[in-house]
Amino acid sequence: MASGDSFYITTPIFYVNDVPHIGHAYTEVAADVLARWHRQSGDDTWLLTGTDEHGQKILRTAVANETTPKAWATKLVEEAWQPLLQTIDMSNDDFIRTTEERHETGVQRFLQHLYDEGHIYAGEYEGFYCVGCEEYKQPSDLVDGTGAFEHQKVCAIHSKPVELLQEKNYFFRMSAFQERLLDLYETRPDFIQPESVRNEIVSFVRRGLEDLSISRSTFDWGVKVPWDDDHVVYVWFDALLNYVTAAGYGQDDETLARRWPAVHLVGKDIARFHAVIWPAMLMAAGLEVPKHVFGHGWLLVGGEKMSKSKLTGIAPQDITDTFGSDAFRYYFLRAIAFGQDGSFSWEDLSARYQAELANGFGNLASRVIAMLAKYFDGAVPAAGEETAAEARIHQVVEAAVADADAAISRFAIHEAIASVWTIVDELNGYITEQQPWVLAKDDATRERLGTVLNTTAEGCARSRCCSRR
Numbered sequence: 001m002a003s004g005d006s007f008y009i010t011t012p013i014f015y016v017n018d019v020p021h022i023g024h025a026y027t028e029v030a031a032d033v034l035a036r037w038h039r040q041s042g043d044d045t046w047l048l049t050g051t052d053e054h055g056q057k058i059l060r061t062a063v064a065n066e067t068t069p070k071a072w073a074t075k076l077v078e079e080a081w082q083p084l085l086q087t088i089d090m091s092n093d094d095f096i097r098t099t100e101e102r103h104e105t106g107v108q109r110f111l112q113h114l115y116d117e118g119h120i121y122a123g124e125y126e127g128f129y130c131v132g133c134e135e136y137k138q139p140s141d142l143v144d145g146t147g148a149f150e151h152q153k154v155c156a157i158h159s160k161p162v163e164l165l166q167e168k169n170y171f172f173r174m175s176a177f178q179e180r181l182l183d184l185y186e187t188r189p190d191f192i193q194p195e196s197v198r199n200e201i202v203s204f205v206r207r208g209l210e211d212l213s214i215s216r217s218t219f220d221w222g223v224k225v226p227w228d229d230d231h232v233v234y235v236w237f238d239a240l241l242n243y244v245t246a247a248g249y250g251q252d253d254e255t256l257a258r259r260w261p262a263v264h265l266v267g268k269d270i271a272r273f274h275a276v277i278w279p280a281m282l283m284a285a286g287l288e289v290p291k292h293v294f295g296h297g298w299l300l301v302g303g304e305k306m307s308k309s310k311l312t313g314i315a316p317q318d319i320t321d322t323f324g325s326d327a328f329r330y331y332f333l334r335a336i337a338f339g340q341d342g343s344f345s346w347e348d349l350s351a352r353y354q355a356e357l358a359n360g361f362g363n364l365a366s367r368v369i370a371m372l373a374k375y376f377d378g379a380v381p382a383a384g385e386e387t388a389a390e391a392r393i394h395q396v397v398e399a400a401v402a403d404a405d406a407a408i409s410r411f412a413i414h415e416a417i418a419s420v421w422t423i424v425d426e427l428n429g430y431i432t433e434q435q436p437w438v439l440a441k442d443d444a445t446r447e448r449l450g451t452v453l454n455t456t457a458e459g460c461a462r463s464r465c466c467s468r469r
């Protein structure tokens, strides 16, 4: 990548009613590592995260808690989501709430533009609606209920009955974009990654796209449809727009032109929204589609998916309290092949922490720092004449940096870290071989001691890819 390029990366915005678990934190740290990498490379980097605060379910919980939906959302942002970002030491540049004025204004402008251009029409909709999912379900999405819901059809995700709703809706002519989307997937094969997610999306779109219902009139917690006060914008349509409203859409064209398009990191279960609906919306608005949509795998605990509705969650703080946020970030991106499903276990975390961070990198860094302090008053000495051993280190470092850079550009974060770790292993071997503590005993080998410690310190500096900038 050329230094100075725009690198705008986003995470899905948190649904405020969720309880933060390591599944949320996993997406965040992945985006964080990519952003830190690009920042260090000198790119014009912008990392966005935020919260999704509209919809019927939030209205219902707020009412149940005897408060307003906005106050309810604010409480959750302050008590759950902002603290999560602190827990994992997230380096985000912005945090957008979908109830902010900058967002709501942008959503209305976007919608009005699509309406004026004929991409939106009024129609009648009847369907099975899952309040938990905030979406209408196809009959094929429903399963037989059990227990209290026996003999009823329930949402496969929430295991709760769906509601049969009929309403006047505004529809987005998404079907008109089917060919352009297929064309996009064809001409830009890396638009959707990884391959497994891409294949699934391509065959979904090939089966045919229907128009999308984008408004609701049965409740009023949402962004008002600008030409019809009785309707609020469908929560997904509203939420997806955060990626451009946070970058200035409708208010600051210069910033938007500078940042957009973005890279979207999402869980694979919501890749369809990001790789089908979202680019169709952008095409309709005459905006560029995202650079990439990357749908990462699920985090499994004891073989089960970390789900937002089944509260099997582990709080990220349970991990950072013991291991710290740097180890948290390192572990999840090192232990799991990014893109695939991966398992979390305390045993694996603890073992990697000990072997790789403490004995590998930690031991290396602390030995070097101790020797610099002891032999050179804490300063890094100049290197003298270099031998084949130093040439070998330089070679390993250069190769690691190039390999890691290439891996990052394909979102293979785990491979980037493995590349960087070749430096750690090589330097540990180099120290053992060069025995600087022996060189330190004789004034005649003082220059050689300087060379060895210089080489080691420089190498360490190049290997801190996942640590705080």
Ligand SMILES: [Zn+2]
Pocket (backbone or CB within 6 Å): 130, 131, 132, 133, 134, 155, 156, 157, 158, 159
């Ligand atoms: Zn559901």
